[in-house]
Amino acid sequence: MPSPDELPDGLVVADGTARVIVFNRTATRLTGVAGAEAVGRDFRDVLPLFDAEGRDWWKCLDPYAGLAIRTRHPECSLYLAGGAEVLVTAAYRRDPEGRVERFTVCLRDAARRARQERDRADLVSTVAHELRSPLTSVKGFTATLLAKWHRFNDDQKRVMLETVNADADRVTRLITELLDVSRIEAGRLEMRRxxxxxxxxxxxxxxxxxxxxxxxxxxxxxxxxxxxxxxxxxxxxxxxxxxxxxxxxxxxxxxxxxxxxxxxxxxxxxxxxxxxxxxxxxxxxxxxxxxxxxxxxxxxxxxxxxxxxxxxxxxxxxxxxxxxxxxxxxxxxxxxxxxxxxxxx
CATH class of the missing domain: 3.30.565.10 (Histidine kinase-like ATPase, C-terminal domain)
Known part of the structure; x- marks a missing residue:
């Protein structure tokens, strides 16, 4: 099982008295608060969070005195005291009477997520641009051949079919590149040594x-x-x-x-x-x-x-x-x- 410092996301865990017992390295990077300074303090003082209207999220949430049936909170966008945006999820562990034993907060870098989304948008845009040219060529030549086959001699037909074949190869290479990118990012490259x-x-x-x-x-x-x-x-x-x-x-x-x-x-x-x-x-x-x-x-x-x-x-x-x-x-x-x-x- 990995240690908290090996996790890619910020991890803050508070005990039943709201005191921080885990504050990992990524949480330190995102908040600027050292783990040694955070442990033992009230998590609300260590990790102040605000919504887009500037309201204190902990006062709105009231995790220890709120509904005893709550088990988690879905991801939402909040702001640290310095104004940096973070993506926050939270989960509860309760005793048989419904009291909070552990309150866990997960932090993700919103700027990094935004960059990833821009990269995906760039990839879609690039692929659409690269596919348009060969597919337009394939469609144009095949439509022309189907409509006017008997008007062309064999040399003209060969040139058009060679162009269609080359453009089909170009599309195949592009699809192969996209599959490779997907496998690299997901860590799913299969090696046959x-x-x-x-x-x-x-x-x-x-x-x-x-x-x-x-x-x-x-x-x-x-x-x-x-x-x-x-x-x-x-x-x-x-x-x-x-x-x-x-x-x-x-x-x-x-x-x-x-x-x-x-x-x-x-x-x-x-x-x-x-x-x-x-x-x-x-x-x-x-x-x-x-x-x-x-x-x-x-x-x-x-x-x-x-x-x-x-x-x-x-x-x-x-x-x-x-x-x-x-x-x-x-x-x-x-x-x-x-x-x-x-x-x-």
């Missing part, structure tokens, strides 16, 4: 870009030393490599260099993907792995979810990923993954 030839996977990722029309001499692969047995999810590793290489091709310039080498620090492997473009400004380096980040001059390119997904997939392997300036002046994304067989139950 097996021994993976990391250098071989990198070669296949490069070959895929060449097959898609990139010049073969745009890529350089360097392998440095033998790697230990790498137990990884091959599909997710391919997705990581594909996203990083595509990012270098789309936003960078010059030769894209991929370095695969042992990582002595983590006893695993490290992969660096470098380009020779303008690079990423130092002030933006901390933001590149957030949702909806897009490089300078590419605000309308893609969903901005690719690097966020890459970070989630790397961390699901127990690895880390960083971005810095490459030796040639562009951006260098470097991720490490540990070696060793997975623990099976």
């Amino acid at each position: 097996q021994v993976v030839d990391l250098a071989g996977e990198t070669r296949r990722a490069i070959a895929g870009r060449v097959a898609a029309g990139e010049a073969e001499d745009r890529f350089r692969l360097e392998t440095r030393g033998p790697l230990p047995d790498m137990w990884l999810d091959p599909d997710k590793i391919n997705q990581i490599l594909g996203n990083l290489i595509e990012n270098a091709v789309r936003h960078g310039a010059g030769t894209v260099t991929i370095v695969v080498e042992p990582d002595a620090h983590r006893q695993g492997a490290a992969v660096s993907v470098r380009d020779e473009g303008e690079g990423i400004p130092p002030e933006a380096a901390k933001r590149v792995f957030r949702q909806f980040w897009r490089g300078h001059g590419n605000r309308r390119s893609g969903t901005g979810l690719g690097l966020y997904i890459v970070k989630g997939l790397v961390e699901a392997h127990g690895g880390t990923i960083t971005v810095q300036r490459a030796p040639e002046g562009g951006a260098e994304f470097r991720f490490t993954v540990p070696a060793g067989a997975p623990d099976y139950p």
